[in-house]
Every structure is written in C-alpha cells, then in structure tokens.
Amino acid sequence: MxxxxxxxxxxxxxxxxxxxxxxxxxxxxxxxxxxxxxxxxxxxxxxIRAGRIVPAQHPGMTTAETRDSDYELIVAADERGAAAGRLYLDDGETLDSPHRWLGLHFRARTLWVSPQSGCYAAGRPLARLTLLGVPGVRGVAVNGTAVECTVEAAGASVDISGLRVDLNAPSRITLL
The missing domain is CATH 2.60.40 (Immunoglobulin-like)
Incomplete structure (x- = not known):
C-alpha cells in the first residue's frame, strides 16, 4: 500500500x-x-489545447536522425470538431536554406495540408495521425481515394498509421 x-x-x-x-x-x-x-x-x-494541430517526428540522437523520420500530426479537435496549425520545414542546418510553410486545417472530419510559401522539398511523408476528440474513424481517403492504413482506437484517441502523404503537394485527408 x-x-x-x-x-x-x-x-x-x-x-x-x-x-x-x-x-x-x-x-x-x-x-x-x-x-x-x-x-x-x-x-x-x-x-495540448483543443483546436490545435501539433506536428511531430520521432526523435533521434541527432537532428539529422530526427529529420530522417516520417512526420506525424496530433490533431486535438475542439468542441466543433475543428483544429488548425502550421508546419515550418527547412534543412535544419544552414541559415539561408530554402524553407516551406504548410497550413494544416481540420474540420468536418477532413484534414487539409496546404503548402503556403517557400520551395523546400520535404523528403519525408506524413505517415501518422493521432486524433483526439474524433470518434468513429474506420478508414482514410487521401485526395478522394481510399488508402490502406492501420486505424487503432485507444481510449480517448484514434491512431492512424501507414499513411504516405506527400507534404510537397496539397492534400485532403478524409476520415471515413
């Protein structure tokens, strides 16, 4: 005791x-x-405050190792089922490297990933989503096409893994 x-x-x-x-x-x-x-x-x-989207990568022992891992997003939906965030990408090493800003918007069970500015080419895809406050997910469609992925509900969250969403182009990820 x-x-x-x-x-x-x-x-x-x-x-x-x-x-x-x-x-x-x-x-x-x-x-x-x-x-x-x-x-x-x-x-x-x-x-995490509801209404926010938090980008993440699996941490490595060095920044180079971290940059070599796929991206994931934690979508913390608010009472209306909406969330937003931004992701800044660059090479992580040089001061004057190309960069890219991505807008991240979630509403009506759809996540939009929108390149907003810059020309940096993301080398790794968006591979995983963790959804907070979004129940009843059975599958995912990317740009209107259903994709093979793993959907696991665990308590108050839903984890979607096995995605291969290119962060260099606009994408629409719809929860089925």
Missing amino acids: IHPRAMAWVEPLFPRGRWYDWYTHEAVEGADAAIALDAPLEHVNVH
Whole structure:
C-alpha cells in the first residue's frame, strides 16, 4: 500500500476550453480555475489545447536522425470538431536554406495540408495521425481515394498509421 503522503499532485490553472493530456490523451475541461491532477514521478503533465494541430517526428540522437523520420500530426479537435496549425520545414542546418510553410486545417472530419510559401522539398511523408476528440474513424481517403492504413482506437484517441502523404503537394485527408 502506498502511503497517502507519497501521492503527488499538482493544481495547474487551465484556461477555458478542452485540453488533452499529451501522453494519455484524456480530456480535461478548463474553466479558468485550478484543477487537481495526479503527478506521479513517471508522468509529466503536458497538455495540448483543443483546436490545435501539433506536428511531430520521432526523435533521434541527432537532428539529422530526427529529420530522417516520417512526420506525424496530433490533431486535438475542439468542441466543433475543428483544429488548425502550421508546419515550418527547412534543412535544419544552414541559415539561408530554402524553407516551406504548410497550413494544416481540420474540420468536418477532413484534414487539409496546404503548402503556403517557400520551395523546400520535404523528403519525408506524413505517415501518422493521432486524433483526439474524433470518434468513429474506420478508414482514410487521401485526395478522394481510399488508402490502406492501420486505424487503432485507444481510449480517448484514434491512431492512424501507414499513411504516405506527400507534404510537397496539397492534400485532403478524409476520415471515413
């Protein structure tokens, strides 16, 4: 039995709206008030605000290793089922390298990936989506064509892996 004094918690102030735990994907409803959260030593309380899209890559031991991994997006839908974000791409090494900005917009169960400016050629595809607050996903279509992928619902999230979406061209990813 764990002694009650050994239990740890924090009471962060959450602004109004929905927030998703980075690791467990559980939703927390903020109300401009402190909310008591468990804070065991093995869990860092990091949350994503609903309505945001967070780009990621699998971390490597060096920036070159990280850049050699596929992209993924964490889509944290708000109460209306919408989210937005941006992704900046460059070579990660030189000061005057070409770059590219991508706009990321999710609504009505559709994700639009739109190159906005720049000429940098992304070498890796978008391979994975993690959807928070978007239930009932059975499959995916990219630019109107159903694609083979793995869809796994896990508690409060849906993970879609096995995508090969080219980030150098506009794409429409529709959830089926």
